[in-house]
Amino acid sequence: MSQITTLSSKANVDISHSSDVINQAYKQVFGNKHLMELDKNPSIEALFMNGDLSVQDLVTAMAQSDTYKKLFLETNNPYRFVELNFKHLLGRPPHNQAELMSHVRLLQEEGFEAEITSYTYSDEYYAAFGVDKVPYNRANESMIGGKTLNYARSNALDAGFAGYDNASKDSKLLKSLCMDSAPATVERKGVGFSNKITICWTSNRQVGANRRVEQRSVIAQTSMSATIKTILSQGGKIVSISKI
DSSP states (O other): OOOOOOOBOOTTSOHHHHHHHHHHHHHHHTTTOOOOGGGSOHHHHHHHHTTSSOHHHHHHHHHTSHHHIIIIITTSOHHHHHHHHIIIIISSOOSSHHHHHHHHHHHHHHOHHHHHHHHHTSHHHHHHHTTTBOOOOOHHHHTTTSOHHHHHHHHHHOOOTTOOTTSOOSOSSHHHHHHTOOOOGGGOOOTTOOSEEEEEEEOSSOBTTBOOSEEEEEEEGGGHHHHHHHHHHTTOEEEEEEEO
């Protein structure tokens, strides 16, 4: 999974840091796309640097831009577009088919801008990022006390460190959401990644000959759910999950 980077900033406090926030926002909102200068919007950046926009407003303006519409709305079907909006703006995949379809209907009935603000000005956005933090992939956080299925779906949407979110035009999660099953993440290609994952977990008792408190399991992605269930049944606690 791509490295998680979180940045927050109160506008017009530290210009150099604000520049880092702008760059991270571009990377997050545009799915790791390398943008040419003509694709960016200097007026939006200037408003943020002057303190007229919060990070939340900056993210919203980027996602409502002609560049975002051209890259993600005009070149994708509505299902794929909504998938990417969830990833870019809420840092997670859709939870289920009903959630996906509600946004597809919103897009059709109220339009592009309303679809964008339904994420960036939602209660979930406020709770996760507030007004001063750049959105980021929350899959690792949601694993604690959450569903492993959501982690697998987030993995399916991850284009990799050198990838770009719009490299694939087809919905990657539609079948998974309709069938309420895990997507075939092992089929996804990414630079520098394999189909193996590492699960770090803790246990209050000795496991086999290993006397360390923290354990490490290296498994295939297809075995992730079963392995986690086994760990939890032994009284273990998941510390982290990462791709090799």
